[in-house]
Amino acid sequence: MSGAAGMGWEIVIGLETHAQLSTASKIFSGAATAFGAAPNSQASAVDIALPGVLPVLNRGAVERAIRFGLAVGARIAPRSVFARKNYFYPDLPKGYQISQYELPVVSGGFLDIVVEGREKRVNLTRAHLEEDAGKSLHEDFHGMSGIDLNRAGTPLLEIVTEPEMRSAREAVAYAKALHSLVRWIGICDGNMQEGSFRCDANVSVRPAGSATLGTRCEIKNLNSFRFLEKAIEFEARRQIELIGDGGTVRQETRLWDPQKGETRSMRSKEDAHDYRYFPDPDLLPLAIAPEWIESVRAAMPELPAAMRARFVAAYGLAPVDATTLTASKALATYFEEVVRHAGGEPRACANWVLGELSALLNRLEAEADASPVGPAALAGLVKRVLDGTVSGKAAKEVFEAMAAGEGAADAIIAARGLTQISDAGAIEAIVDQVLAANAKLADDWRAGKEKALNALVGQVMKASQGKANPAQAGEILRRKLG
Amino acid sequence: MFDHTVSELAALLRDRKVSSEELAALFLGRIERLGGGLNAFITVDAEKALASARAADARLARGEATPLTGIPIAHKDLFCARGWKTTCGSRMLADWVSPYDAHVVEQFDRAGAVLVGKTNMDEFAMGSSNESSFFGPARNPWDPSRVPGGSSGGSAAAVAARLVPAATGTDTGGSIRQPASLTGTSGIRPTYGAVSRYGMVAFASSLDQGGAFGKSAEDLALMLNVMAGFDERDSTSVERPKEDYARDLARPLAGLRVGLPKQYFTADLAPDVASCVMAGVEELERQGATLVEVNLPNQALAVPVYYVIAPAEASSNLSRFDGARYGHRAAGYADLNDMYRKSRAEGFGAEVRRRILVGTYVLSHGYYDAYYLQAQKVRRLIARDFAGAFASCDVIAGPAAPTVAFPIGEKTSDPVQMYLEDLYTISVNLAGLPGLSVPCGFGEGGLPVGLQLIGNYFDEARMLNVAHRFQQATDWHRRSPPGYGS
Known part of the structure; x- marks a missing residue:
């Protein structure tokens, strides 16, 4: 206004x-x-x-x-x-x-x-x-x-x-x-x-x-x-x-x-x-x-409104996200291709298309059908996030590298050593170090300060150079503190 | 031989009794010798005519002739013909050479007819006397001090004076039937949509229809066989199977019901014309037709309705003549609007300007409903009157014009008197029906009178049948004007 x-x-x-x-x-x-x-x-x-x-x-x-x-x-x-x-x-x-x-x-x-x-x-x-x-x-x-x-x-x-x-x-x-x-x-x-x-x-x-x-x-x-x-x-x-x-x-x-x-x-x-x-x-x-x-009706493509309703009903997307995805036929088609290559997981796919991909397209002033990162490539990355191979943060780095033409997600993850640590033993060792060095934070958490746990997870991530699986780290911390 | 009908000439050509080149030379000679005083032509092109006559002779020799192959004809000068001046009788287009052929011109070319010239006409077909032509009035061969009628006056005069065996015309409010009546020729206006308007410069699109002049109903049938037919380039052209308009010519008239509109036989009709028309009707009765009175209650509204609708369409149709791309452009002007104003004021004559003004007025904001819309409603009532009449008759008979040919200059100062010339023809155009006029006697001063026949939609063959049977029993159509006959 x-x-x-x-x-x-x-x-x-x-x-x-x-x-x-x-x-x-x-x-x-x-x-x-x-x-x-x-x-x-x-x-x-x-x-x-x-x-x-x-x-x-x-x-x-x-x-x-x-x-x-x-x-x-x-x-x-x-x-x-x-x-x-x-x-x-x-x-x-x-x-x-x-x-x-x-x-x-x-x-x-x-x-x-x-x-x-x-x-x-x-x-x-x-x-x-x-x-x-x-x-x-x-x-x-x-x-x-x-x-x-x-x-x-x-x-x-x-x-x-x-x-x-x-x-x-x-x-x-x-x-x-x-x-x-x-x-x-x-x-x-x-x-x-x-x-x-x-x-x-x-x-x-x-x-x-x-x-x-x-x-x-x-x-x-x-x-x-x-x-x-x-x-x-x-x-x-x-x-x-x-x-x-x-x-x-x-x-x-x-x-x-x-x-x-x-x-x-x-x-x-x-x-x-x-x-x-x-x-x-x-x-x-x-x-x-x-x-x-x-x-004429019989030859009509699926219209944005119908596609939007389908995205909400079949994919469980938020109406606003479905609207944005169907703002252009190129973007909607791109999104459905990502879902197909990822073998499902429409919400995660939508987050990536509406987030990193849309930001990239805006920067390039390009339509989705001219994206330097194709739907199959993006699906490859989404799968690695979902299976825990990379953290969300690292995945953004991978995406930028893909946009810069450095190749497929797996190759970039390998080349840059971005695989996240999901081995429970390895994370536990880091957690032990962190707890030893941050007794005050541990006490705070026990005193009921929920935020202290986030700080501890942050310390674990720092100590692992960002590679630890943060969800796993949080779980282990809770167990050890509890 | 110049007195022969198209069908007679076609037989001579087929039998190699005469060549097309000889025929072309014969008629070109008559145009040269007799045509000057009549001013029936705006353009005559002997060279082109002789060349196409030679081509027709070759075609005749190959045995690929149609009934029109090798027959000299003339087109009213609003049919676009490639390489020919197409002036519409106007200063606006006085020097305009068309780069393309009208559908009608194409059809005659294909049939092998030989175009000898383009005929004089009222400017943009607006008039009933040929006096509004920029090229001067055409004259009536029966009395050169009188008008041949209009707007297709040049075609009517040319056929009457035996300068061509047949010619095309157009009929927006009576522009074929009225001049046919005034010159003792036969003329037909087909159903709206029967002949393509493509390349026929528009006056009033919803009323304009191409048609023909000849010396007999049979010739009109032959002309229609060439001209009529669907053309996808005209959206108002009606898609229907090609028909032979001569198929029913000989059919006896027994059982035919002839409708006589009581509104046609009133004090408005000159007594000499009335008696010729009634004599013609009696001939039909003699041949077995029964006469029935029919009612056209809205007949009196036809002329006023026409003079709203036709000028409205004309005011828009003639907007393209702006001096920008072709046609007359004023020599000097201050700016764009001045160019438009001067070019159009100079390029159009008084009658055309009058109708543009009337048409612009009736379409203007605040007047549209009272004039244009109201006129369209009455137009539907007029069409409904005819539908009612045709429930009790097969053809309608009456006069084609209220008087015989009048002296040049008599009505030029009184447009309304001029408009009333079309009293008996105009309602046919408003309804979109076919009508024809055939000679049925001579009135005052020995001047010809026409009998109008009006048919139901696409019932041209029946009308031509009635006209042909009439001409089998009479010889009015074989009379030629003194000095122009054999």
């Missing part, structure tokens, strides 16, 4: 996300959608809107919308309608964008997120199909603007939430969960640098406890999670200060300026276009038969 919100203000956030659907061709033409091609080399007659051309809907885009709807538990409309959104701009060749307005393909649904260990459900309003516009290039030509229509007609799914998020962190958690989900179900590559996943945030503020919504501003150009968080924080602060100074928030569209770290006004509501939406007469209403939905 930001400082501002703590002072009697509540921040209200809704997100609109444009996810570029991973079809090979465009939503209404056969042109390719690959990123980075030479300008206008992927623009067909339909994309440049020659006279007489007509749109034909790409079924692959619809199929992906259905997949999304199923993944968020939404209603898939048996009949939805494409509408024209009319406005003039050079990168919009037809003078209208084909979108969905009154009857979207997906409505309702939800996404569960975890913020600071607390779960929250974010309800979705709708998701609709539409085409992307081209790009205007204002910098590259002196005194002129260039138009690249390669992107024109690229399929987008616009996913709209209810205004249910209450902090920038919640918004980021939602955006990350959505980003993970669209990649999980294979409908979007999620590449934010290339614009495949773009968020607009609607932000308003109101006195805490108020039931009416404040006037909102829409912030555009948020192409990273960091910008999303910063922009919302900035905007909420701006609105609170504005109201605090006796001003009123104007409904407007604002642009995030990452250089200056601020939002600035792009256009006010008064300047807003009248888009004159009406059903596109070139396209029939989109009919989706129940059989189509069922065939």
Whole structure:
């Protein structure tokens, strides 16, 4: 919770996300959608809107919308309608964008997120199909603007939430969960640098406890999670200060300026276009038969929510851990591979995946499927911890060495002499030495100071150069002291 | 020979009595000699025409001919044809050469038809007289001081004057049937979805439908056999088996029920037109048809509803003409909006601008429900009226236009009078039904009158059957305008 919100203000956030659907061709033409091609080399007659051309809907885009709807538990409309959104701009060749307005393909649904260990459900309003516009290039030509229509007609799914998020962190958690989900179900590559996943945030503020919504501003150009968080924080602060100074928030569209770290006004509501939406007469209403939905459902991968429930029920994991493990498909898959190689012990495996492995991945900014320590290798280490070959502390050292490419767990343990002493006789000898040298601690324990035992175990570990099995040492100490 | 129908010319070509090249030369010669005064063509390309005629001759020699192989035809200038100017009768596209073929153009090419030229039309098909063309009005060969009707006026005038045996047109509110009526030609608008709109520059997408002009119902059947059929590039194209529209031409009319809408035979209909149409209906009765009165209670709403829906769609369809990528761009402008404003103000004529304004208005926030949505509801009622009527009849008969051809300039200052030209045709478009017009006599001033037949969805073969039987018993369709006949 930001400082501002703590002072009697509540921040209200809704997100609109444009996810570029991973079809090979465009939503209404056969042109390719690959990123980075030479300008206008992927623009067909339909994309440049020659006279007489007509749109034909790409079924692959619809199929992906259905997949999304199923993944968020939404209603898939048996009949939805494409509408024209009319406005003039050079990168919009037809003078209208084909979108969905009154009857979207997906409505309702939800996404569960975890913020600071607390779960929250974010309800979705709708998701609709539409085409992307081209790009205007204002910098590259002196005194002129260039138009690249390669992107024109690229399929987008616009996913709209209810205004249910209450902090920038919640918004980021939602955006990350959505980003993970669209990649999980294979409908979007999620590449934010290339614009495949773009968020607009609607932000308003109101006195805490108020039931009416404040006037909102829409912030555009948020192409990273960091910008999303910063922009919302900035905007909420701006609105609170504005109201605090006796001003009123104007409904407007604002642009995030990452250089200056601020939002600035792009256009006010008064300047807003009248888009004159009406059903596109070139396209029939989109009919989706129940059989189509069922065939898509049958081909769906196990979804994060189902996998999470299974991790809790079958593996006995804590719900929070299960949520974190299923935050990305790569991590969840990695975890299950570790369990398989370790031959069980899911809780120990989860601790390692969520602990050392996640820390390593964060450091490397890598996904689990690109981890330098593979699931089989990690399982090899987990087994050595479980069978008592290495202590937990030594195991961390082994893990770091594995991450540095020094080989498998067993080889590193052997090479570095990290095998822990589990031989009762050997430990007993060390315990005797320690007790002899620390009579005061022994007396303390007998006097009821439980902590004294930990200190004694510490002495045993020190004397054994960390190799003694601490659990065993504790047992022997208790026996001898008792 | 220029007076022959397509089917007659096809027989001569097949029997090697004439070559396609000779036919092309014959009609090109007539266009050159007689066409100037009519302004029926925007583009004529003798070189291309003769080349494709020679190709057709080779195909005829190989015995691979279709009924259209080697037949000279013309396309309305809103069908995109690769390498041809496709102007839509507008300054906006006056110099635009299409890089691709419309589905219809492709189909005629495949059939071996010989394209001789592109015909004049009201700008973007908006008009009922051909007077809104940037290239000047086409004239009616029956009286060159009068209009040929519109918007497919050039095609109608060209076929009437025997400058081509047949031509394509489009019909959004009557743009084939009304000019056919005014020029004494036969013209058909098929069911919406029967002919692909791919490459047919859009005026009002939900109403536009390609069709044909010819000298006989039989020729219309041959033209439809080429044009109609499913095309996956048009999402509103209807997927159904290919049919032979000529299959029922000879069927006797005994037992046929002909519906006469009481709303068609009122004071709005000129008496000379009414008597020709009634004479035509009586001929059908003479051949064994029974006449039944039918009711189209919402007929009076058709014109107002059309002038909400068609401009709404047009205002959006014509947004692509912005001067940015192709078409007319103003010579000087201050900024982007100025470029749009000037290019579009210069590129579009008054009628097109008027309809863009009307369409923009009826789609605007706060007006949409009262105009556009309300019009769509009434549109459904109009379609329901026809469904009711077809419960008691097989085809509907009536006038195609309220009057004979009117003088050029008579209605240009009064758009509403011009819009009422489509009084009897427009409801067919709103319902998506097929309709045709065949000559049924001559009214005031010896000017032709058309009999309109309206069929149920995809019942073109039946309509053509009725029209053909009518033409077997009459010779109105064989009359040619003075100075253009043999």
